Amino acid sequence: MSEAIDAATTRPLRPARNWVLIIGALGMVSLMTWWSARGIGFSIIELACNLPGGRRLLVESWPPDWSFFPRLLGPLLETLQIAVIGTVIGGILAIPIAVLAARNLTPGFLVWFVDRNFMNILRTLPDLFWAMLFAAAVGFGPVAGALALTVFTIAVISKLWSESLEAIDMAVPEAVRAAGGSWLAMLQFGAIPQALPHYVSYTLYAFELNVRASMILGLVGAGGIGMVLETQRSTFEYPRVTLIVLSVLVLVLIIEQISESIRRRLI
Amino acid sequence: MNDKAAIRFKGAGVVYPNGAVGLAGIDLEIKPGEFVVVVGSSGAGKSTLLRSVNGLTPLTDGTITVGGQPVPKKEGRELRRLRAGVGMIFQDFRITRRLTVMTNVLVGRVAHVPGWRAMFNLWPAADREIAFKALERVGIADKAWVRAGDLSGGQQQRVGIARALAQEPAIILADEPVASLDPVTTHQIMRDLVRINEELGITTVVNLHFLDLARRYGQRIIGLRGGELVYDGTANSVTQEDFKNIYGRDPDAGDVLDEREAS
Amino acid sequence: MTARSTLPPAAGMGWATQVTLFIAVLFLVCAWAIDLTPAALANLPRQMVTVLSFFYPADMEYGATRVWPALLESIQIAWMGTIVAAMLSLPLALLGARTLFPRIARLVKLISATARAFPEILLAIYFVPIVGLGAFAGALAIGISSVGMLTKLGSEVVESIDMGPVEAVQAAGGSRLLALRYAVVPQVMPEIVAHWLFRFELNIRASAVLGVVGAGGVGGVLLNTLRYRHFEKAAAVLLLTILVVLIIDMVSGGTRRRLLR
Structure with a gap:
């Protein structure tokens, strides 16, 4: 028992994380991404919808005009x-x-x-x-x-x-x-x-x-x-x-x- | 004690892809709770012997059983289960320097917790407790939250030992654990290993280059030469003649740590 | 210089002289082929000064109303392209490391080399008709061409790490995935994020150009102002672009240095 108490006192507490830095950095990155994605109309759905048209273009571009x-x-x-x-x-x-x-x-x-x-x-x-x-x-x-x-x-x-x-x-x-x-x-x-x-x-x-x-x-x-x-x-x-x-x-x-x-x- | 801690080699041999012979026809039995020191010059197969026990170097001949179970020859779930009960300590520590000491020690618990918990660093309280106990046993609990790379060499090796202890292993394999340390730290680390062996009864196999360390700390000494077993006896009975046979030459000053003990 | 005196005198022309002569001749042939005469070169400084005088004063009202939104769009394109490339390249960088996945690495390296070979603007030429004129096409082009370079650089970082801890995790009974998690990723992450930031700096420049083929951003604005000889408006584009790029380089470069310390 006394050994456990003794051991507990030598155990350092986990240092608090620098939450300001972590949340700040994560927040900055998500904000930038949200702002950018909205600004340029970035959407996976649009990409998927346009794929048929893209295929037509690729079909037309091949073969090259030698x-x-x-x-x-x-x-x-x-x-x-x-x-x-x-x-x-x-x-x-x-x-x-x-x-x-x-x-x-x-x-x-x-x-x-x-x-x-x-x-x-x-x-x-x-x-x-x-x-x-x-x-x-x-x-x-x-x-x-x-x-x-x-x-x-x-x-x-x-x-x-x-x-x-x-x-x-x-x-x-x-x-x-x-x-x-x-x-x-x-x-x-x-x-x-x-x-x-x-x-x-x-x-x-x-x-x-x-x-x-x-x-x-x-x-x-x-x-x-x-x-x-x-x-x-x-x-x-x-x-x-x-x-x-x-x-x-x-x-x-x-x-x-x-x-x-x-x-x-x-x- | 439990038979889980016994290692048995039967005709074990390793030939590397480049044709070099690592081990040849080793027949050996290590009993639970023994403290065995393996000696031999470099290239004699000490590392191969140790690494074949947990399958890091697969055998090409014969078998090894650990606690009655044959060591699987391929990577996979079964081999991982076996490794979970075998701790390993390395010459170059092999800790991740950018992580904290605590995280490095918790790596010893990877095989004991669900995979997703280990993946997301969400360790159960019981496993954290085991990790802290392991750190206390090697006396560096106060460094738990320090970046592992910021510690001294001796402390880094203690992190390596704590990681092995956190596995709660039946066997510890130590591959030249003191070769990168200074003489004072060397003796501390060797005493730690002996103490852990005595207190917890963990079967311990240690590779050493230095003869005086082998004689001082080993109970049983095994000599390898060219991948073959050339000596097997107690530390008290080993003679200068035996060492000469193991090394294939007269031991010189490079083979002892403390020159005063050489003669 | 002392070495030369101890050597016997060289017979005929030295190696370096031959190369220099070859380059000089090659240069003259090329200059002649595109009609770059000495007279034209001599005339150039005066011509440049004349043209530069048209650029003053910069039309900052145009800068605020038209250039600034376009510049922001360029930043958005570069950011989105970099984010997409970073997400895709992280697993690819691990798979492309010879030391971890010897069998798959060659294939991944081949794919990344192909992606690197295409300049953004050539990709944009294909994406514009697929997803329509605008910034989305630009972001896709930037993203795909960045994946190649980030994968290559990332694999090199992974290949340079200490493999000891990887074996240690496996020796403790950990799977390959957990070895990546605890031994590889912590070692490589700062360098890899620094590469992401560096690529973002490059992508700002790349996205500024994409407007030329209608893929959004500030390049189209510059092209139009110069086409109609509105030099004061072009001056606003140049000033604002230089300013924004300098600031982003400074912030990003500073962050990179902190990461790698």
Whole structure:
């Protein structure tokens, strides 16, 4: 008996749960979900009712209209060209932007602050928004697409690479500075060589994203296969839409396989 | 005592899929309430011997009976029922670090409560009581609501022991329970295991690498070499010569925990 | 740099130089093919400044009346898509883990790779005629394309965990399901929820775009304002989008960091 009492006193009470946090978080999530589902008319019933119509569409979209394929070759090639240009220009411009945004390499706080915020704002807008903007600025066509992908590439590479630059070993760069080297010499001989494999890897990754993105840029008139897709879609030529979607997927998969195998060998 | 706690090996053998021999032709009987220490160099089959008792490593030859029941060779309800009565303690503790100590110990009750209760963490009061008793027995009841990962190594192993005790098992298997602990904690954990064996009469089989620990804490010592049984005797009668035979070489400083006891 | 001096001088062009040259030539060919001349490039900054001047001042009244509701709809699409994807991907992530279900994992990985291959907007092209113009089609498209990525990332988290506790639960007589409950789920949940939040951040951007094909949200508004050259209205779209995305990134990113600590 005395042992039981003794034991009971050493047993700690279960600490009260943080109900405010639990109910708050659960409440937030359910409220958001309720508000969203109501706002967009999300209903499983509607989905079920529309399934027959969906089946008709799928039946109509198959088989793809293979005879249309020769007319896709030109736009597909243009799509790849847009991706290459965007990646090359964007890849070059991303170098200074990433360096200035790396805390350990930047020449001054103000530069770092402005550059970092510039980078974050670039990242907020999706690729197609840039495509719409450039299409409005320089006119419909592949040049608008290439410029949009340039901005998109800068956003992707500079963010990732500035993080790799912040992770480098500072011994060599500091030695270069100590030996009287300039800031540029420090970058060239001390900092950048260390993070070069990452740079190449991120650029290839950006190229993969760009190939993917370039396929749909044409939806807003920024060149490439997407422009064909947009005309066929708006006239409900779904057998052709299916052919375009399939060829886009195959091309994207091929490019990704190649790029991924190169990246794997790098790091 | 009850026969539920007896383990009997008959021609037990394990050949792994890669062709390695884990156990070969083991004939062995462990009586209820015994405290058995299994020694041998690494790769001698100590772990395989232990893991075959609760079917974690299925036999490829022969049979093992636990309390007269043969150990099923396939996963399923029957094997789970057998495992419910056999507690296991691991070298690397194997507790879920992000859960509280209490929840980790309650895992020892999974096979004793309805599945839906275990699933939704709705443990009956009686099972919570058993879990608390188990924690008290290893002296860490005050840590019941702490995250298990925040405890020291020795305390984490006590959580592992409490989890095994919460099963209210007839048998405890301890696979190198002190190999990741410092010498002081090692002796505490070994004393805990001996005390539990004496107080509750649970048949206990412990794998140990260190000879001095085996001699000090074991009642009966079993030696394995290359998957075969090469020694079976009391801890008092084991000689330096026997150890040499078990290890296939002269025991050196790496085989004892406390070097002063080596000679 | 010191390594170079100890090596014998390279014969002919180095490997890196060759690659750089190849890329330069490829770039020039591509630029020529799409008529991107140096003159056009040089002209570009002036052109951009001219166009940008049209964007000022932003028409904030239009922003409040038309852009804001559309932006809210984009958030709703992204949220609903993420919720659907999270619910579907959680069991799939467990089934797709090689370490837990060696036989089913390959099939699940194949399915998730297929779902990942489709950009949201291509899915939306199919969903719009099925469920009609609007946000519902967008949410479905976002949801399905997110399932692929969340399943892949989730499986990777599950595959990286300590499998010891799983065996311990089974050694105590627990079923596989209970081993998932007590040994796997507690280990992976913080990382998996962090992935959900990250995907939500990406989905905000994706859903902003979907309006282009009539699947609801702010993208359609931007397309229309630019089509009719209402640059001050377009400016309102851009400003509000940047603001909302920045805020959501901050909140979501902060929550993720707290989860993973």
